[in-house]
Amino acid sequence: MADDMKTANHPQADEGLIGFQDGAIEGRPAGVPSSYATGGSPRWTPEVIADIHAKSQLGRYQMRGFNAFNRHLPSFDELVIEPATMTRLPLEGYREQCETKVVLGDGLGKVEQPIELDIPIYVAAMSFGALSANAKAALARGARKAGTMTCTGEGGMLEEERAENRTLVYQLTPSRYMLDLDHIRQADGIEIAVGQGAKPGTGGLLLGMKVSERVARMRNLPMGVDQRATCRHPDFLGADDMAVKIEELREATNYRVPIFVKMGATRPYYDVAVAAKTGADVVVVDGLEGGTGASPAFLLDNTGVPTMAAIPAARRALDDTGMSGKVKLVIAGGIRSGIDVAKAMALGADAVMIGTGMLMALGCNSPRYLADYKALGTEPGACHHCHTGRCPVGITTQDPELVKRLHVDAAAERVYRYLTAMTMEATMLAKACGKSSLANLEPEDLRALTLEASAFTGVPLIGADRPFTW
Numbered sequence: 001m002a003d004d005m006k007t008a009n010h011p012q013a014d015e016g017l018i019g020f021q022d023g024a025i026e027g028r029p030a031g032v033p034s035s036y037a038t039g040g041s042p043r044w045t046p047e048v049i050a051d052i053h054a055k056s057q058l059g060r061y062q063m064r065g066f067n068a069f070n071r072h073l074p075s076f077d078e079l080v081i082e083p084a085t086m087t088r089l090p091l092e093g094y095r096e097q098c099e100t101k102v103v104l105g106d107g108l109g110k111v112e113q114p115i116e117l118d119i120p121i122y123v124a125a126m127s128f129g130a131l132s133a134n135a136k137a138a139l140a141r142g143a144r145k146a147g148t149m150t151c152t153g154e155g156g157m158l159e160e161e162r163a164e165n166r167t168l169v170y171q172l173t174p175s176r177y178m179l180d181l182d183h184i185r186q187a188d189g190i191e192i193a194v195g196q197g198a199k200p201g202t203g204g205l206l207l208g209m210k211v212s213e214r215v216a217r218m219r220n221l222p223m224g225v226d227q228r229a230t231c232r233h234p235d236f237l238g239a240d241d242m243a244v245k246i247e248e249l250r251e252a253t254n255y256r257v258p259i260f261v262k263m264g265a266t267r268p269y270y271d272v273a274v275a276a277k278t279g280a281d282v283v284v285v286d287g288l289e290g291g292t293g294a295s296p297a298f299l300l301d302n303t304g305v306p307t308m309a310a311i312p313a314a315r316r317a318l319d320d321t322g323m324s325g326k327v328k329l330v331i332a333g334g335i336r337s338g339i340d341v342a343k344a345m346a347l348g349a350d351a352v353m354i355g356t357g358m359l360m361a362l363g364c365n366s367p368r369y370l371a372d373y374k375a376l377g378t379e380p381g382a383c384h385h386c387h388t389g390r391c392p393v394g395i396t397t398q399d400p401e402l403v404k405r406l407h408v409d410a411a412a413e414r415v416y417r418y419l420t421a422m423t424m425e426a427t428m429l430a431k432a433c434g435k436s437s438l439a440n441l442e443p444e445d446l447r448a449l450t451l452e453a454s455a456f457t458g459v460p461l462i463g464a465d466r467p468f469t470w
């Protein structure tokens with residue numbers, strides 16, 4: 001007690017009564033969250049300490065799947081939709097229709113069979129290798145039932161995926177794994193991947209425990225050995241020779257199918273402008289939040305441009321080069337719901353592509369096989385262990401016993417229902433804004449709740465009602 005308090009002329013309570021007794025620890029008052037227990041430094045957090053412990057024992061960086069764990073990223077939750085009231089009139093949410101169709105590849109007039117999707121949401125490129133064959137088949141069947149498509153990802157076209165799909169895009173990556181002219185001709189679209197949001201500027205990665213006999217055969221690799229793909233395509237260095245490559249692919253496919261270029265968001269304004277000028281029909285931009293089967297953890301958290309900021313920049317690039325309407329813009333990275341879909345489309349996307357959310361619809365992180373989650377050191381709801389190849393629910397594994405756990409019929413139905421539910425959410429929001437087509441959503445339908453979201457997107461900050469700019 002302070003000395004001046006002792007001289008005050010009033011009765012003093014017992015010291016034993018003043019201090020809370022229960023839970024008191026020597027030298028520390030009870031009931032006070034202590035930095036000893038919770039960690040006090042925002043710089044040396046428990047995660048930072050654990051990372052240093054890991055690196056100091058392993059002698060290398062940590063690997064993991066999933067996506068960025070950087071908690072400071074503004075998200076789509078910081079944008080709100082502003083429905084119509086008097087200045088604009090809403091459509092009847094339960095009675096009037098809202099168009100959801102999107103066509104990819106019709107803008108340049110070069111393609112005989114542009115891709116027509118019933119909904120502007122499709123399953124992202126995820127390789128066989130990263131995913132099990134059952135997962136690929138279930139995604140394809142679910143997508144077909146919802147009137148949409150999937151993309152092979154790196155490592156070739158799986159028979160099951162081709163058989164289950166109505167529309168399948170074939171991905172060409174710098175590694176050239178499973179580059180097969182027959183597969184190119186069986187595809188409904190060709191995607192040249194020059195990067196992805198989870199690890200822009202680096203190549204694909206598949207750890208040895210997932211390189212099974214079938215994966216190895218398809219990729220022409222030794223079994224059980226880590227596969228680290230190159231990051232630059234051997235066939236082109238810049239825009240001019242990429243344009244030649246696109247023309248070659250058009251010839252190889254008889255000008256039948258659209259050509260996509262997929263990139264991680266790094267300098268989205270300039271990169272999208274260049275990609276559009278190479279003659280691609282569709283540009284796919286995957287933001288920093290984009291998922292992966294395996295990546296050095298530090299790349300996931302520290303490289304790229306967040307999706308929300310990449311969309312307006314990519315749209316501006318197409319506008320400024322006169323390519324909006326001619327080249328379609330697909331956006332990916334962290335899209336979870338129809339709400340995110342509506343916001344992404346209002347910001348400028350023509351369609352969106354989803355990876356991680358689709359895995360969850362398959363059953364990722366579902367509360368079954370608890371002992372196997374525990375063996376990985378995790379639990380349902382917190383698992384991000386795709387890189388280990390020990391996926392408890394049979395999605396990101398090549399172990400035949402684990403793969404069997406993924407029931408293709410049931411998982412396909414969940415994928416279909418997830419796609420349907422997202423479409424309902426997006427159309428209900430669009431109708432509330434008075435839009436009879438999802439494609440008519442526009443930035444004017446959005447307001448930003450935070451300075452960061454406003455600065456990232458150029459959407460007016462609520463209250464100030466103007467964009468936050470410097």
Ligand SMILES: Cc1cc2nc3c(=O)[nH]c(=O)nc-3n(C[C@H](O)[C@H](O)[C@H](O)COP(=O)(O)O)c2cc1C
Pocket residue numbers: 066067124125126127130131152153154155171193195196197204262286289290291292293332333334335353354355356357386396
């Ligand atoms: C398991 C898994 C495997 C992936 N494999 C590939 C791939 O082979 N090629 C590629 O371009 N992107 C790949 N991606 C990235 C996705 O195509 C997509 O860009 C990303 O998942 C979008 O972000 P989201 O997961 O937040 O929806 C993969 C993603 C996941 C989750």
Ligand code: SF4
Pocket residue numbers: 065359363364365366383384385386387390391392393394395396
């Ligand atoms: S449950 Fe499987 S797919 Fe989901 S995060 Fe864990 S390992 Fe990856």
